[in-house]
Amino acid sequence: MKVGSRAAVAALVVSCIVAPAAAQERTAVKAGFSLEPQSGKTILVFRPTVRVGAQSTGGMFEPNADWTDKSRKNIDDALTKRQANLGNKVVTAPVAYGDDARLVEEYSALFAAVSQSVIQYQFFPGNRLPTKKRDNKADVFEWSLGTGISQLPGANDADYALFIYNKDAYGSTGRKLLQFAAALGGVSVTSGEHAGYAGLVDLKTGDLLWLNADGAMGGDVREVDGAEKRVGQLLEEFPGSAKPKLASVQP
Numbered sequence: 001m002k003v004g005s006r007a008a009v010a011a012l013v014v015s016c017i018v019a020p021a022a023a024q025e026r027t028a029v030k031a032g033f034s035l036e037p038q039s040g041k042t043i044l045v046f047r048p049t050v051r052v053g054a055q056s057t058g059g060m061f062e063p064n065a066d067w068t069d070k071s072r073k074n075i076d077d078a079l080t081k082r083q084a085n086l087g088n089k090v091v092t093a094p095v096a097y098g099d100d101a102r103l104v105e106e107y108s109a110l111f112a113a114v115s116q117s118v119i120q121y122q123f124f125p126g127n128r129l130p131t132k133k134r135d136n137k138a139d140v141f142e143w144s145l146g147t148g149i150s151q152l153p154g155a156n157d158a159d160y161a162l163f164i165y166n167k168d169a170y171g172s173t174g175r176k177l178l179q180f181a182a183a184l185g186g187v188s189v190t191s192g193e194h195a196g197y198a199g200l201v202d203l204k205t206g207d208l209l210w211l212n213a214d215g216a217m218g219g220d221v222r223e224v225d226g227a228e229k230r231v232g233q234l235l236e237e238f239p240g241s242a243k244p245k246l247a248s249v250q251p
Helices: 003-018 065-085 098-123 130-137 147-151 173-184 224-234
Strands: 026-029 042-045 049-055 061-063 089-092 160-171 193-202 208-214
Touching: 026 098, 049 065, 049 098, 061 160, 065 160, 065 224, 098 160, 098 193, 098 208, 160 224, 193 224, 208 224
Parallel strands: 042 089, 042 160, 049 160
Antiparallel strands: 026 208, 049 061, 160 193, 193 208
C-alpha cells in the first residue's frame, strides 16, 4: 500500500473512532415562566439517574456496574458543588424507602421519557407531531409529568423539583471496528452514546418549566473532571443562575 493510501486510511480510522457526534443541545422554557435569583422559592433536587456501560457491536447497551457506581458518585459530588450557584434555596430530596422510593423511581423514569419525547417530537423538525408543529409556531412549550408529582417525598416543602438523567454508552472495540468497516462502504454508523437531560418541574402542577437536553454531551463521567464538565453542561442557563434562553425552533 502506498504511503498516501495508508495515511488516508489512518485518517479515516481516527475520524470514525474519535470524531464527536453533531451537537444536539436544546433548551426550552415554558411561556410565562421566570425565576429570579433569591426569589424565596425552594428547589428540591432528586438524585440523578445515572446509567453507564458499553455499546455492543450491534448497538445494544450493556450496563457496567463499576462504571455506573463511580460515575454516580462523581456526578453527585459535582452537583453538590454546583448547588450554591443555582440562585435560589436548594434542598436535597430526603432518602426514600418502600412506596416512596418506588414513586421517586417512577417519576424519574417519567421525566426521562417526557424529555425524550420533547427531543423527538418538538425540538427536531423531521419528527414533529402536528400539535407540536403548531406549538412551535406559537412559541408554546407545554409538557407535564402530571399533578401526582405533588406526592413525592419532600414536595410539600418545596416549589420546584430538579430532575437529571444521564446515560453513557462507550463504544466497544467491536462497535468501533464496525464503524470503520461501515465507513469504508459509505455507511454511517455511530460509536457511543452520551445523552443527558436536566429539567425543572412545578411540584404543584407537574408542568415542565425548563428543559436542557443534549444527545451528544462531553466529559467522561467516569472521571472527576469529566463529571464536573457534564454537570456544568446540564445546568447551563438554569433559571435563576443565568437568564434562560429559548431554543431556536423552526416551524
